[in-house]
Amino acid sequence: MTLDPKDWDAFRTSAHAMLDASIDKLANAAEGRVWTPLPEAEKANIQANLPIQGVSHDVMQKQLESFLPYGVGNTHPRFFGWVHGAGAPSGLMAEIAAAAMNVNAGGRDHVAPVVERQVIEWSAEIMGLPADTSGLIVSGTSMATIIALKVARDQAMNTAQGQLVGYTSTQTHSCAAQAFDILGLGRDHLRKIACNDALEIDVHALQTAITADKAAGFVPFLIVGTAGAVNMGAIDDLEGLAEIAKAEGLWLHIDGAFGATAVIGEHARARLTGLSRADSLAFDFHKWLQVNYDAGCVLIRDEAAHRGSFSDRPEYLHGSERGLAGGAFWAVDYGPELSRGFRALKVWAHMKEHGVEALAAVIDRNIEQAQYLENLVKASPKLEMLAPVPLNICCFRYKFDGDNDALNEEIVVQLQESGIAVPSTTIINGQLAIRVNLTNHRTKESDLDMLVEAVLRIGGELT
Numbered sequence: 001m002t003l004d005p006k007d008w009d010a011f012r013t014s015a016h017a018m019l020d021a022s023i024d025k026l027a028n029a030a031e032g033r034v035w036t037p038l039p040e041a042e043k044a045n046i047q048a049n050l051p052i053q054g055v056s057h058d059v060m061q062k063q064l065e066s067f068l069p070y071g072v073g074n075t076h077p078r079f080f081g082w083v084h085g086a087g088a089p090s091g092l093m094a095e096i097a098a099a100a101m102n103v104n105a106g107g108r109d110h111v112a113p114v115v116e117r118q119v120i121e122w123s124a125e126i127m128g129l130p131a132d133t134s135g136l137i138v139s140g141t142s143m144a145t146i147i148a149l150k151v152a153r154d155q156a157m158n159t160a161q162g163q164l165v166g167y168t169s170t171q172t173h174s175c176a177a178q179a180f181d182i183l184g185l186g187r188d189h190l191r192k193i194a195c196n197d198a199l200e201i202d203v204h205a206l207q208t209a210i211t212a213d214k215a216a217g218f219v220p221f222l223i224v225g226t227a228g229a230v231n232m233g234a235i236d237d238l239e240g241l242a243e244i245a246k247a248e249g250l251w252l253h254i255d256g257a258f259g260a261t262a263v264i265g266e267h268a269r270a271r272l273t274g275l276s277r278a279d280s281l282a283f284d285f286h287k288w289l290q291v292n293y294d295a296g297c298v299l300i301r302d303e304a305a306h307r308g309s310f311s312d313r314p315e316y317l318h319g320s321e322r323g324l325a326g327g328a329f330w331a332v333d334y335g336p337e338l339s340r341g342f343r344a345l346k347v348w349a350h351m352k353e354h355g356v357e358a359l360a361a362v363i364d365r366n367i368e369q370a371q372y373l374e375n376l377v378k379a380s381p382k383l384e385m386l387a388p389v390p391l392n393i394c395c396f397r398y399k400f401d402g403d404n405d406a407l408n409e410e411i412v413v414q415l416q417e418s419g420i421a422v423p424s425t426t427i428i429n430g431q432l433a434i435r436v437n438l439t440n441h442r443t444k445e446s447d448l449d450m451l452v453e454a455v456l457r458i459g460g461e462l463t
Contacts, residue, residue: 080424251279
């Protein structure tokens with residue numbers, strides 16, 4: 001019994017048809033609805049009885065092709081919700097190659113570790129970290145944060161006794177608190193420091209909190225800075241945080257999920273110089289760098305500390321100088337996963353094909369588009385801004401004398417259900433905002449014009 005096709009020519013025909021359909025979807029990404037809910041008939045096709053007998057490649061290809069219109073919509077230029085990258089057609093090629101090889105990238109001496117190490121070296125260079133910086137390609141910033149904070153915790157526990165506490169801003173992504181929970185530190189021991197009017201961490205309040213915790217017998221060990229807060233894109237004073245971390249002997253981790261990659265562009269580079277002073281840094285390739293999901297990265301300055309937190313190979317994973325069990329880099333020595341897909345290949349191929357200059361141009365253009373949208377909002381007496389626009393996120397609302405939050409929530413839902421656009425919502429200073437994130441290389445200013453026109457129309461109809 002084999003799972004290979006009985007007829008390779010028939011399989012090849014079905015595979016070509018699937019590839020053609022996928023390319024058609026990407027070639028026409030700007031057409032039609034942004035989001036289309038999955039119809040009940042399609043749900044029924046998925047929610048079938050356990051398959052006892054299989055189906056042909058042709059039948060499976062047609063069913064897979066039928067799923068293509070029903071994703072989240074982030075390939076469309078008017079997908080503005082959350083922080084989703086749009087991906088790129090180049091990702092198809094790397095994913096096909098990775099699927100054909102079907103390697104486990106957890107270790108051993110083959111192509112995957114070589115590619116992954118090269119991506120880590122490029123990433124360290126981009127962020128201004130030393131050439132011998134350690135790192136790993138992971139599913140995303142949430143996993144990267146867990147890995148980085150474990151290394152920070154382990155280093156602190158080697159030198160200090162007592163309850164460890166860390167510090168971050170009220171705007172930091174929830175993955176930092178989740179990492180504290182998973183690592184057994186407890187969410188309550190990640191102090192949430194107030195922000196200034198620009199929604200950046202208040203460094204004076206941070207210093208006060210550190211001093212107070214020391215006096216109370218706690219052991220400060222970590223500062224988590226943010227490069228691109230998820231609500232509205234704020235960038236903390238990273239240089240200021242680095243100075244406090246240096247003076248207090250604390251580990252500086254930076255959550256740069258999307259914002260850190262703006263360091264390759266012109267508009268935000270000056271505000272991101274502090275990235276080079278981080279002890280650890282987490283960011284995503286699948287957001288602003290447009291790599292297909294999923295692909296995140298953790299960088300850790302101290303390779304020995306990184307390896308010391310995870311390297312514990314049992315006898316059946318023993319390495320050797322020669323043969324397949326050789327190789328200088330085993331990813332399992334730097335993270336919790338032994339079974340790992342070849343994520344690094346699509347990152348490597350994407351960066352090789354497009355180059356940093358093109359990726360930087362996309363980032364800078366999105367920042368300019370956010371400023372363009374801000375100007376559209378300010379030009380309308382019916383709309384108002386709810387936050388500054390430091391990067392690529394614009395938070396605003398339709399003004400109304402009644403229940404403003406309910407109105408703007410309904411505007412967003414109608415935009416999504418109509419297929420016109422997909423913004424999301426968030427809360428800024430207690431007020432619900434229409435949140436427009438720009439991390440799409442396909443978006444044009446005309447898409448933003450259409451969005452504002454639709455918000456004004458729907459808002460007018462509802463009021």
